[in-house]
Amino acid sequence: MPLARRLTLGDATALGLGSMIGAGVFAVWAPAIGVAGSGLLTALAIAAVVAYCNATASAQLAAVHPVAGGTYAYARAEIGPWWGFVAGWSFVIGKIASCAAMAMTFAAYAAPAGWQTPVAIAAVGALATVNCLGVTRTALATRILVVCSLLGLAVVVAVGLGAASAATPSPLPAATAYGVLQGAGLLFFAFAGYARIATMGEEVVDPARTIPRAIALALGGAVVVYLLVAVTVVVTLGGNAASSSAPLADVLASTGWSALTPVVRITAAAASLGALLALLTGIGRTSLAMAREKDLPSFLAKVDDRRRVPRRAEILIAAIVVAIVLVADVRDAIGFSSFGVLLYYLIANAAAFRQPASARRYPRALQVVGALGCLLLVNTLPVLASIAGTAVVLIGVLYRVIRLRITS
Template structure:
C-alpha cells in the first residue's frame, strides 16, 4: 500500500513522476552547470590538484546523497532539507537550511541564465538571460510533467555533446592522452587549501540531486524511487565528470585550463577538431538551460514548503487547481531571478551558491545522524564525514564567498528571531 496511488488532495501536489523522470531531473541539474562553468575556476584554485579536488567533491557529494536519500525516504515531502532539519533538529535549523538553499540557488539561477546569454549572444547576454528565465518559468508553471519531458531532451543533447568532446580530446590529431598524468598531484603552488577550494567549486556541479528530494510530493512511490534516483543520477554524473576532466586535461593541462573562459570549446580546438567548437557552444547553452529549468523547479518547491509554515509569505503556498504546481512561488522566484539576470554581475555566484548549499547539506547530514536504525539510518561515518566535508569545503572557498554567505545566513537567522519575538508579543 503506497502513497503513490492516492490522488492529490486540496493544496497538495500530484504524483506525476516515476523513477526515470526523477533520475533525468537530477541529471539535468548536475550535468550542465559544472562541466561548462566550474572546471576553469577549479583549475585556477587547485592547479594540478584538480582531479584530487574532483574526487573530494565526489566523496562529500556521496555522503550528502546518502544522507538525503535516507531522509527523503522517511519524509517524502516538498522542501528537502528544510523539512528534514525541521523534523529532526528543530524549527530553526530547518528554516536556516531552507533559507540558505533558496538564497544560494536563486543566485545559481541567475548565473545559469547569464551562462545561456554568454554562449547564445555575448553582446546581449543579459537580455537573453531574462528571456530564458521567463520561458522556463512558463514551462514550470504549466506542470512538472512537461518540465520533466523537456529536461529529458536537454540531458540527451548534453550527453551527446560531452561524449563528442571526450572522444575528440582523447583521439583527435593533437590529443595527448598522457598529459593528464602530470596533473594528478597536489601541485607546488596550491597545496591542500587550493585542492579544497577546487573541490568547493566543483561541488557546485554535484548539488543537483537535491532537486530530486525537493520533488518528494510529486514522485510516485517516493520511499523507493527517491533513494534509487539519487544514487543513479549521482553515479552517472561522477562518470561523466571524470571522463570530461581527464579529456580536457589531456589537451590543455591545468595551467591553460585555468585561463580558459570556455574550456571545452578550447579543448576541442587544441585537440585539432575546431569544427566541433560551435556544437560545444550550443551544448553549453542547452546544458545551462537544463540546469536553470531544474533550479527554478527546486527553489519554488522549497519556497512552497517554507510558505506553508509561514517562514515566507503564506500567499506563496498556493497550488494551482489545474496544473497542480506552486504557481505563485514559481512566479515569485522567476521574477527575482529575472531581475538578477538583468542587472547583476554573477561571476562570484558559484562560490556564493556553494557556501549556501554546503550549509544546507551540513544540516542534512546532521539530521541523518539522528535517524534510528529502524528509520533507515546510514552508517554513522557517512553523515559525520558529510558534515565535516561540508564545513571544510565551505570555509576553503574564496574569502568574499565566505563573508557574503555567512552574512546572508546571519541575516536569515536574525529575521527568524524577529519573527519569533513578534509572535510571542
C-alpha cells in the same frame, strides 16, 4: 492543497542529472584548475566523496519524509524548526544564485555579443513559464535537454581523448593542500543537483523507493561524466585551461576540430537550460514548504488549482533571478551558491545522523564524513563569497526572529 504524484524513477533521475550536468561542466574548470592545479582530479574525488555522503543522507531522510521541501522539512522533523529554517533559507539563496549563474552561462554561449543579459532574462522567463504549466512538462523538457547535453559532451570527450597523444598541454600549476580543498569546494557546485530530487518528494511516485534510487543513479552518472571531462581538459589543455573562458571549446580547437565548436555552444546552452529548469523547480517546492510553515510569506503557499504547481513562488523566484542577472558575475555566483548549498547539506547530515535505527539505510559514519566535509569545504571558499553568504543567512534569521515575535 497537496501536490500531485506524477514523477517516475526516470523523471526523478533526469531532473537530478539535469541539475548536475549543467553550466558547471562548462564553467567550473577554469577556476578549479586555477586553484587546484595538478591536484584537480584529487579535488574532484574529494567533492564526489562529500557529495556521495550528502546524497545518502538526503536519500535516507527522503524515504521517511516524502514531502516537498527537502532538508527544510527533514530538519524540522528531526532536529527542530530553527535548523529547518536555516537549511531551507540556505538552499533558497544558494540555488537562486545558481539559477543566475546558469542563465548567464546559457547566454554567454547562445547569445551574440551585447545581447547576453536580455537573452539570460528571456531564458528565465521562458523556463518559469514551463514550470507553471505543470511538473510533467518540466520533467519532459529536462529529459530532452539532458540528452542533448550528454551527446555534446560525448563528442568533446571522444575528440579530446582521441587526439590526446598528439596534444601538447601546458604544465598544470603546482598543487597545494589548500588549493585542492578550495578546488573541491568549487567543484562541489557541480554535484549539488541531486537535492532537487529530494525537494520534490511530494510529487514522486512511491517516494520511499524511488527517491533513494534516483539520487544514486543521478549522482553516479554525474561523477562519470565529470571525471571524463576533467581528464579530457587536463590531457589536452593542461594549465592553459585556468585562463580559458570556454575550456571545452578550446579542447576542440587544440586538437584541430575547431569546426565542431558550435557543438559545444549548443551543448552548453542545452545543459544550462536543463539545470536552470530543474533548479527553478526545486526552489519553488522548498519555498512552498517554507511558506506553509509561515517561514516565508504565506501567500507563496498557494498551489494552482488546475496545474497543481506553486505558481506564485515560481514567479517570485524568477523575478529575483532576473534581478541578480542584471548585476551579478558568474564566478561570484558559483562561490555564493557553494556556500549556501554546503551549509544546507551540513544540516542534512545532522538530521540524518539523528534518525533512529528503524529509519537507517546507511551507517552513521557517512553522515559524520559528510558533515565534516561540508565544514572543511565551506571554509576554503573565496572570502567574499563566504562573507556575503553569512550576511544573507543572518538576514534570514533576523526575518524569522521578527516574524516569531510579531505572531507570538
